[in-house]
Structures are given as structure tokens and as C-alpha cells.
Amino acid sequence: MGAGAPALAPAANGHPDLSRYYTQKIKWGACKGSTEAMADATGHAKDVRCGHVTVPLDYAKPSTGTVDVAMIRMRSSASGKPRGSLLLNFGGPGGPGVSALAGSQKEFGFLSKGYDVVSFDPRGVGLSDPVSCGDADGDTEPVAGEGEEPAAVLAELRKVAKECEAKSGPVLPYMGTVNVSRDLDVMRQALGDKKLNYLGFSYGTRLGAVYAAQFPKKVGRMVLDGVDTLTEPVAEQSRVTAEGRQTALDNFLTWCTGNAGCVFGTDARGARQGMVQLIQDLDTMPLRSMSGEEFTGQDVVGVLGQALYSRQAWPALSQALGALLADGDPRALIRMSGGLAGGVGGGTGAVRGTGAVGEETPMDNMSAALMAVNCADDPDRPDAARIEKEVGKLQREFEEASPVFGKSMLMPVLLCFGRPPGTSFIREDVRDVKTPKLLLVGTRGDPATPYRWTEETARRLGPQAVVLDNKGDGHTGYLGSKCVQDKVDGFLLYGETPKSGSSCAAEADSAQ
Structure with a gap:
């Protein structure tokens, strides 16, 4: 363009x-x-x-x-x-x-x-x-795991870019x-x-x-x-948004632990650690529905990213997290997201209550469109050598900005790799x-x-x-x-x- x-x-x-x-x-x-x-x-x-x-x-x-x-x-x-x-x-x-x-x-x-x-x-x-990118964007790790070379991450990102191109058609x-x-x-x-x-x-x-x-x-x-x-380039937008969402989550947990019946107890600092642990545990061992669908830690992150946009949603969020932690029941959290599939985040957000997906719409459409638009709007496109060199540094920066949202917010930044430079x-x-x-x-x-x-x-x-x-x-x-x-x-x-x-x-x- x-x-x-x-x-x-x-x-x-x-x-x-x-x-x-x-x-x-x-x-x-x-x-x-x-x-x-x-x-x-x-x-x-x-x-x-x-x-x-x-x-x-x-x-x-x-x-x-x-x-x-x-x-x-x-x-x-x-x-x-x-x-x-x-x-x-x-x-x-x-x-x-x-x-x-x-x-x-x-x-x-x-x-x-x-x-x-x-x-x-x-x-x-x-x-x-x-x-749509099919399931590719949800399965790709945005950073190198232990013992994995950054070059392997780049190969996966190229694969995702091709998958998005194949699934999305001429638009x-x-x-x-x-x-x-x-x-x-x-x-x-x-x-x-x-x-x-x-x-x-x-x-x-x-x-x-x-x-x-x-x-x-x-x-x-x-x-x-x-x-x-x-x-601001996509990377800075995403980092700032991760930081802002973390602040909103901290404020929610402070509010929650100050009210009777909070599932995280009465200690706000412990609640923050508990939230990080919950997400890690569900990413390691997702919940599985009767139909075989998984509910992961990143799905929790996706719901939090929407629910925290409105302070009026805090009581319902507290109850939904209580059902998840006490009974292993994610249904209330899923309802809060409007049934929208997880996938990566990284835009400036949509107004609450706008997550409905029509019958003809791929479940990953919002995350795929978000990446496509943000990449098209940003002229910065680092080459493979720079990505390889900086991927570890980016990971640390995003984790420091938010131990909860950092991973999901880094994904769309890296997924611009392999796409043409934007306007x-x-x-x-x-x-x-x-x-x-x-x-x-x-x-x-x-x-x-x-x-x-x-x-x-x-x-x-x-x-x-x-x-x-x-x-x-x-x-x-x-x-x-x-x-x-x-x-x-x-x-x-x-x-x-x-x-x-x-x-x-x-x-x-x-x-x-």
C-alpha cells in the first residue's frame, strides 16, 4: 500500500x-x-x-x-x-x-x-x-524457548506470514x-x-x-x-499498552483484595503473583472441554485484556475468576469475552461489548486483522539479522512492562516480520x-x-x-x-x- x-x-x-x-x-x-x-x-x-x-x-x-x-x-x-x-x-x-x-x-x-x-x-x-491466519498465530511462540535458536523463531514467523496470506485471500x-x-x-x-x-x-x-x-x-x-x-512504531505501541493493561490489572487486584470474598485473598501483592502463576499453570496444563476445546492461560489473558477496559466489569470479573480458581470452570470468563477466540492482542483496543463473532467470520479474525492493519500502518520493518539480535532484549522489555500481558503483546510486533513495509x-x-x-x-x-x-x-x-x-x-x-x-x-x-x-x-x- x-x-x-x-x-x-x-x-x-x-x-x-x-x-x-x-x-x-x-x-x-x-x-x-x-x-x-x-x-x-x-x-x-x-x-x-x-x-x-x-x-x-x-x-x-x-x-x-x-x-x-x-x-x-x-x-x-x-x-x-x-x-x-x-x-x-x-x-x-x-x-x-x-x-x-x-x-x-x-x-x-x-x-x-x-x-x-x-x-x-x-x-x-x-x-x-x-x-484469517488459521490456528498459526495462536500456536507460534514469539520468543525462543530454552535451547532454541532465534533463527528457528524467524522460520516460524515466516511460516505464519505465509499461512495468513493463504487463508486471507486477496484483501x-x-x-x-x-x-x-x-x-x-x-x-x-x-x-x-x-x-x-x-x-x-x-x-x-x-x-x-x-x-x-x-x-x-x-x-x-x-x-x-x-x-x-x-x-510511535508498533513495538512501542504494544509495550505501552502492555504496561497500561498491567497497571489496570494491578488496580483491579488491589480493589478485589480489599473486598470480602475475593478469590485471591486479602494480600494484593500475593494476588499479583497468584495471577501470574494461574496463567503459567493453564498454559502448561490447559483445561479441556467435553468437546475437546482447550482453555489456556493466554485465553485468560485475552479475557482480562477486554474486561479491564471497564471498571464496571470488575465485580463480574472477580466472580468469573473465582469460578475458574475454585471449580476449574472457565465458562463465565468465556462469556465475558463474548465468546471471542483467544489469539494474540496488540492493538489499542475496542470498546467493551464489541467482541461478537458472526457465523461467517473466522474465530481468529480480530487478531489477524489487528496484525494486518498495524503492520500496514507501520513503515518500520527490521530485517532478520536485527530480529535475531534483538528478540531476547524485546522479550525482557515486554516481560518487565507486564508479566501477564507482555507475551501476548510482543507476538503481533514480531508477526510483522515477513510482511512488506507499511505506509x-x-x-x-x-x-x-x-x-x-x-x-x-x-x-x-x-x-x-x-x-x-x-x-x-x-x-x-x-x-x-x-x-x-x-x-x-x-x-x-x-x-x-x-x-x-x-x-x-x-x-x-x-x-x-x-x-x-x-x-x-x-x-x-x-x-x-
Whole structure:
């Protein structure tokens, strides 16, 4: 995927002819499968319809092929004509937006008073030609074991890269935020909107920032919540996220051991050691279901990575861990993850409650898409000699950052090896945007996107970026803070822009 400027208009100034994509209309119809079931469960099935837009795999060479991007729309409840569409991206990268909106219509009901609320599965995700690595990424150790040479690890990583290519089909080389941003503009046009109104969470903030740089004249009201970095390489992003998740886990264990009935007892330090031991024991001797499926320590890590994003989930997490430790029963933990298969982590995360997997989606799709996008977005690609030399050092750094999350967060860093270098567009060109005001929400206790990334991204985007400082905990602010929600709603619905530097106080602890 090349860097550089995208084709902004069909057949203009020598650009490839994109008119067939920019003139298409969306045919909305009933949602199917698990998406339909979720919509029915929320009681809004009649107001929710699904459709798709067709986009080129390669915007520079549209004849290469196409991909259908799945979409979902919750119709506005406005008595008059809505002000247009509001597109949501729930994060990841790799988070499915269709099932996420189907299952969270209540949370965005107030915004539907002014907008048709729309979400989508980005290319390679969910119902949009999902990528997959089969079981390869889950079986590969990211570091050399005792007596194993780093060269053997590189051989395994090359094998995984080939397996991903074989299982993913033609979309894999065209993953990445620059292309998804172009898809977003096709969706905007197909929805009939002159400007893109947008709410992006976590990784969705990277997508929004890229869109603002590519299509500044098409930006309407845009909110970026849980702001991602635009400059740090994949390795640093993953290390910082591992560190943040470890801090969130330590905070959870301190809370747990301070409450009666905590399965880890009353000593927070002992609880931290006990958690590490639990994961090691389950990796060595996994639990096995009647059907033969295994539940490993890394599966626990995957559930923790999602559950710790929301302080409101702590009581349920404590009970689920109690069932696992006391009875060897992982079912409550599995339910907390939405049934999503384990696999590796390493993105900035998706908003809680967005882990649903459709019948047509490979179980490893989210982790495979996450790796594909992060690799495509990062131009750094160390050669084999450097990887061999540094793999031990990286292992130590990630284990120091987090004895629990370090291993899983290192995996996607190493799995970029064997893939082509990514674009330099995001790092070099997403800056000093000429758009209307953008609202950036940063949460001080965010375990996935540290507050300093909000400040850094705001400086890069320029004076158009207005920062809202959320003093609370959890990943992103909109779904966890009434104050943040009110200010975001006011901005998106009524154009009320908070003063830069405005803050929302931490709300009362609801994890009782």
C-alpha cells in the first residue's frame, strides 16, 4: 500500500476513475444471523437495517478487484429530517462495527435523535472479506524457548506470514488505515452526506485523524475518544499498552483484595503473583472441554485484556475468576469475552461489548486483522539479522512492562516480520489539518491509550484539535462517563464545542 495522497475525486487530474464507487446507492435490508438476533434482543430490529458498499481493493489500480464493506444503520428517531448520518468505528483495529452497533443501540439512542447512526465492518473484518491466519498465530511462540535458536523463531514467523496470506485471500495486501479511510469517504457519499460526521473510539481515532488529513474539506463534526498515537512504531505501541493493561490489572487486584470474598485473598501483592502463576499453570496444563476445546492461560489473558477496559466489569470479573480458581470452570470468563477466540492482542483496543463473532467470520479474525492493519500502518520493518539480535532484549522489555500481558503483546510486533513495509503516510503526513474543530477525549486512567497520546495527537493535528480531559478510569470516556457523554452529544448534535482543556471529574466508583 503506497503512501501519498489519495484520489479525492472520480476521474480528476489523471486519477483513476472511481465514479462507479462514488455514485452507488446502498440497498438497505433486514440484517441476518447473529446481527439480526442482537438487534431483536435490543427491541430495535425494525429500526435497524444492513447493507454494503463496494470499494476497490487498490484505489490506485481499481481493476485489481473489489471488496464489499458491510454496514448497519439505526434510523434516526427525529420527528423531522435528520441532520445526516453519524458513522461510528468501535476500535481494534479489527473490531466489527456491524455486530457492535446491533448490540449497543441503547447506548447511542440519544445520538439517533439527530442522526442516522451507522457503523461498518472495515475491509478484512467481520462480514467484509475477513482475514484469517488459521490456528498459526495462536500456536507460534514469539520468543525462543530454552535451547532454541532465534533463527528457528524467524522460520516460524515466516511460516505464519505465509499461512495468513493463504487463508486471507486477496484483501490482505490492501489492509491498513489509509485504504479504510478512503472506504469511509465512499460510505459518506453513498449515504448522501456532504460532510462526514464521525465518532471513533480507540483505533477509530487513528482512522478519524487519517480521514481528516486525506479529506479535510469533507470533515463535519468529528470526535476522537481514547486517542491513539500517530507516531510511535508498533513495538512501542504494544509495550505501552502492555504496561497500561498491567497497571489496570494491578488496580483491579488491589480493589478485589480489599473486598470480602475475593478469590485471591486479602494480600494484593500475593494476588499479583497468584495471577501470574494461574496463567503459567493453564498454559502448561490447559483445561479441556467435553468437546475437546482447550482453555489456556493466554485465553485468560485475552479475557482480562477486554474486561479491564471497564471498571464496571470488575465485580463480574472477580466472580468469573473465582469460578475458574475454585471449580476449574472457565465458562463465565468465556462469556465475558463474548465468546471471542483467544489469539494474540496488540492493538489499542475496542470498546467493551464489541467482541461478537458472526457465523461467517473466522474465530481468529480480530487478531489477524489487528496484525494486518498495524503492520500496514507501520513503515518500520527490521530485517532478520536485527530480529535475531534483538528478540531476547524485546522479550525482557515486554516481560518487565507486564508479566501477564507482555507475551501476548510482543507476538503481533514480531508477526510483522515477513510482511512488506507499511505506509509512511500516517507518521509523516497526518498533521496540521485544515478542518473544522475536532473534539479529542483523553481518559487519565485509560489502560490502552495513555493520556499523553491525546496531548501528542492534539499537537500534531494543530489548533483545530480541542481536548476534553476525562479524569476517570477505563478505556475511552463516552460509555463510562455521563459528563463526557453530555459534552460529546452536545458537540455532535448542537455544535457546542467545549473549551480546550475542559475536564470531566472521575465519577463515583461503581465497582462495589
